Amino acid sequence: xxxxxxxxxxxGAHLYTVLHRVAEPVARVLLVGPFASERxxxxxxxxxxxxxxxxxxxxxLRYDYRGVGESLGLFEDMTFKDxxxxxxxxxxxFASRTPSLPLIxxxxxxxxxxxxxxxxxxxxxxxxxxxxxxxxxxALRSTLMRWVGLEQLLTPGAERRSASDYIRKLxxxxxxxxxxxxxxxxxxxxxxxxxxxSFPGGEQDAGSDQRGVKxxxxxxxxAPLVKxxxxxxxxxKNFDWLFExxxxxxxxxxxxxxxxRR
Amino acid sequence: xxxxxxxxxLITLDxxxxxVRGTYHRxxxxxxxxxxxxxxxxxxxxxxxxxxxxxxxSAVYWAESFAEGGYPSLxxxxxxxxxxxxxxxxxxxxxxxxGGFASTASDKVKELVERFNLSGVILVGHCAGVVSALFxxxxxxxxxxxxxxxxxxxxxxxxxxxxxxxxxxxxxxxxTGRIASNLYDQLRQFYRRLRxxxxxxxxxxxxxxxxxxxxxxxxxILLLKAPARKACGTKPRTGEFDYxxxxxxxxxxxxxxxxxxxxxxxxxxxxxxxRSAIRQHTxxxxxxxxxxxxxTDPLANRVRHETSTNEISVPTTSHS
Numbered sequence: 001x002x003x004x005x006x007x008x009x010x011x012g013a014h015l016y017t018v019l020h021r022v023a024e025p026v027a028r029v030l031l032v033g034p035f036a037s038e039r040x041x042x043x044x045x046x047x048x049x050x051x052x053x054x055x056x057x058x059x060x061l062r063y064d065y066r067g068v069g070e071s072l073g074l075f076e077d078m079t080f081k082d083x084x085x086x087x088x089x090x091x092x093x094f095a096s097r098t099p100s101l102p103l104i105x106x107x108x109x110x111x112x113x114x115x116x117x118x119x120x121x122x123x124x125x126x127x128x129x130x131x132x133x134x135x136x137x138x139a140l141r142s143t144l145m146r147w148v149g150l151e152q153l154l155t156p157g158a159e160r161r162s163a164s165d166y167i168r169k170l171x172x173x174x175x176x177x178x179x180x181x182x183x184x185x186x187x188x189x190x191x192x193x194x195x196x197x198s199f200p201g202g203e204q205d206a207g208s209d210q211r212g213v214k215x216x217x218x219x220x221x222x223a224p225l226v227k228x229x230x231x232x233x234x235x236x237k238n239f240d241w242l243f244e245x246x247x248x249x250x251x252x253x254x255x256x257x258x259x260x261r262r
Numbered sequence: 263x264x265x266x267x268x269x270x271x272l273i274t275l276d277x278x279x280x281x282v283r284g285t286y287h288r289x290x291x292x293x294x295x296x297x298x299x300x301x302x303x304x305x306x307x308x309x310x311x312x313x314x315x316x317x318x319x320s321a322v323y324w325a326e327s328f329a330e331g332g333y334p335s336l337x338x339x340x341x342x343x344x345x346x347x348x349x350x351x352x353x354x355x356x357x358x359x360x361g362g363f364a365s366t367a368s369d370k371v372k373e374l375v376e377r378f379n380l381s382g383v384i385l386v387g388h389c390a391g392v393v394s395a396l397f398x399x400x401x402x403x404x405x406x407x408x409x410x411x412x413x414x415x416x417x418x419x420x421x422x423x424x425x426x427x428x429x430x431x432x433x434x435x436x437x438t439g440r441i442a443s444n445l446y447d448q449l450r451q452f453y454r455r456l457r458x459x460x461x462x463x464x465x466x467x468x469x470x471x472x473x474x475x476x477x478x479x480x481x482x483i484l485l486l487k488a489p490a491r492k493a494c495g496t497k498p499r500t501g502e503f504d505y506x507x508x509x510x511x512x513x514x515x516x517x518x519x520x521x522x523x524x525x526x527x528x529x530x531x532x533x534x535x536x537r538s539a540i541r542q543h544t545x546x547x548x549x550x551x552x553x554x555x556x557x558t559d560p561l562a563n564r565v566r567h568e569t570s571t572n573e574i575s576v577p578t579t580s581h582s
Contacts, residue, residue, distance in 0.1 A: 005272050005283060005345060006263025014267050018345060043313045043344060069315045070285060070322070072267070154491055154528055180318010180532030235311045236350045 007072075008063075010089050016070030017063040017090070020054035027102045027254035029053055030094050030124075031062040032087060032111035034225075037143060037179035039069055041224040044235035046108070052243045058250060059101070061094045068181075076175065076182040080114075080136060080194045087114050091123045102257035104128065104250055108225060110139045113196050119211070120197040126212035126253035128246060129196075131226055136191035140183070141167075146227055147178045212253040216246065269329065275338070275377075278369035283345040284314060284338030285322075286378065287329035302406050302552050303334040303380040307367060307398070310390040311354060313344035318532035320540075324386075327541050332554050334378055340394070341366055358390045359417055359466055361397030368402040375404045382406035384552070389414065389529065393469060399476050407482040407551060409544060412529050415473070415505045417464050447492070450501025462503050470512065477513035482551040485521045486540060488529050496523045520547055 002021040007014035031050060034042045050060045065083050067075035095103050102125040107115030112132030119127040133139040141163075148163045155161070166176045170188040177183070199213045222242055223229025265272050271286040289301075306321045308314060314337040315322050325335035340363045341348030351357045371383050384407040387395030392413035399405040433443035461470065477483055487506065492499040496506050506521065513519050522543045527536030549557065 003345070004263065006265055007267050007270075007272070008263055014264070017263060019263070037318065040312050040315070040317055044311055044350075047345065069313070069319060070272075075319075151528070154489060177533050180320055180530065180537075182534075233354070236352050236354050 008090070008093065010066070010086055013066050013071065013073040015063050015066060015086060015090070017061060018050070020050050020060040022054050022057050022059050024057060025059040025098070025101060026057045027104055027250060028059045028061070028094060028098065029104045029106050029250060030091060031060060032105065032107035032115040033062060034108050035065065035110035035139065036068055036075065036181045038109060039064070042108070045225050045239050048239060049243055053247055053250070056247050056251065058247070061090065063090060076184050079186060080190050084114055084117060087118055088123070091118055102126065102254045104253055107132065109133060110136050113194055116197050124211070125257045126250070128250065129215045131218045132196045132215060134196055136194035137188070140188065140191050142227060144178055212256065214246070214249055218242070269326070275370050275373050277373050280341045280366050281347040282338050282341060282366070282370055284336055285325070287325040287335040289329050289332045289334055291332065292334065300379060300381045301332070301334060301554070303336060303374065303378060303383045304328050304386055305371060305374065305383045306335070306337040306386045307363070307391045307394045308340050308343045309388040310358065311343065314339045316388065316532070317530035320530065320532040320537055323537050324541060324544070328544065331545060331548070333548065334380060336374055338370060355390065355418065358393050359469070361393070361468065361472070363394040364397035364401055367394055367398035371398065371402050371404050384409060388412060388531070396469060396472050396476060399481065400472050405481070408476070409484045409486070411486045411531060411540065412488045413485065415466055415469055415509060416462065417466050447500040454501060454503060459508065461505070461508060470509070473509050474512045477509070477517045477519055480516045480518055482547070483517070483519045484544060484547045485519060486531070486543060487521065487523045488527055488531060488536070489525060496521060518551070
């Protein structure tokens with residue numbers, strides 16, 4: 001297996017991407033990963049998931065959102081629209097590499113919303129979603145709550161701010177810094193409108209156009225892929241209980257796509 | 263996909279057995295190949311399990327800033343972390359605290375110095391990254407200096423017992439809890455006085471020895487301290503052992519340790535105030551200890567024991 005990291009030029013920026021190449025792949029999976037400060041917490045299991053899939057002959061492309069991690073761009077200037085356009089660019093690029101292979105989208109939390117938007121627009125042969133929120137605001141709000149909790153540990157009583165204080169600030173048009181990322185008021189207001197498209201059938205079923213869709217609400221044990229857990233402890237634990245089932249589901253989707261194309 | 267864009271290059275280091283990936287931030291005036299022209303480079307090591315971008319991508323900001331200032335800067339993922347290959351031990355924190363990454367980090371320094379034509383490197387570590395940086399510095403003749411952000415010198419537990427966590431929450435959120443917490447601090451303080459200046463039993467004695475060996479050689483060290491709960495400046499919370507005072511004594515008379523306290527930030531230094539303060543303190547320190555060709559030390563004729571109070575700074579103490 002070969003991991004090829006590089007920068008892909010997109011209009012106005014360069015996106016950091018890692019392609020997990022495999023010999024004779026059976027499918028391709030585009031991973032739409034953890035958003036902003038979630039990236040730093042869940043990076044290790046996310047990479048292990050990429051490698052787990054690659055070891056099963058599934059070619060994987062993962063990337064950092066524009067303005068986050070190794071990608072270029074200023075986070076505070078970004079909008080969900082920019083991130084959505086980047087995803088369209090990447091799906092086109094990835095799909096054009098080996099057009100004959102099934103393309104599966106996989107998103108985590110806000111990444112699940114972005115993946116689902118693309119899928120809803122006709123991209124991909126199947127889609128796997130881990131813990132998608134109803135809208136992006138739900139995910140931002142839970143990140144804010146966690147950060148405020150940590151902030152309160154350091155701040156003396158009188159100076160302590162609640163999550164509502166920060167939300168009010170955003171609603172008044174002022175930016176708020178959360179775990180090193182500056183949230184713009186626009187990010188906050190837009191987040192209400194970035195909703196998860198509905199796919200009939202729900203868990204482990206086919207979408208209306210018979211493309212496979214699986215939605216999994218990750219349990220607490222999946223931390224740090226979901227919020228909670230202990231930093232420096234949970235990242236290294238065994239995730240095979242989660243990976244195995246979903247890798248099998250991806251393989252089954254790839255097989256079904258292959259048969260459908262024959 | 264491109265390996266190199268303006269100012270940055272993705273790198274893979276594959277000698278000495280471990281495949282390590284990272285990012286090189288090229289100074290604008292680097293030579294045609296983009297390499298270091300025998301300058302001192304800055305190498306950022308991972309903090310615990312964080313990828314090389316660190317919290318809020320703060321390490322990207324610092325590396326980019328220092329490269330712009332003429333210091334080639336590198337961020338790598340140690341084996342098993344970030345994008346690098348390798349398997350991590352389940353007890354990651356214990357592994358790091360025992361200097362588990364020291365040999366690899368030291369090997370990678372050699373590789374980087376050769377590959378990028380550097381005169382040596384300054385190792386930069388934050389939190390658990392400090393432990394790796396210190397243990398690596400001891401093994402590494404190419405290490406020219408250390409930047410240590412919010413270090414710890416004890417052996418923390420990876421997972422706090424639930425009862426302790428609940429007690430902490432209670433102490434934080436209720437008036438009675440706060441009173442009990444203050445009382446507890448006073449009791450600890452009393453116990454601490456009985457013990458004298460000896461470090462507590464959960465001190466990382468191997469790390470303290472390593473610090474002594476490294477700092478006493480006169481290696482320039484910049485130590486940056488973040489505010490902590492119930493602490494006052496660089497002084498610890500009542501009842502806690504004053505590791506900073508202890509290690510400064512351990513460092514001895516020949517040492518060149520500069521200590522800066524950064525207000526208005528948290529342990530990660532990732533907010534705007536923290537980032538700018540780290541950048542400013544580091545740039546000042548670099549000018550003193552690693553001036554670029556043709557640059558003189560602006561502080562050379564000034565007394566180093568001072569308190570500066572500029573916009574983002576902060577009471578500054580120097581121990582030289």
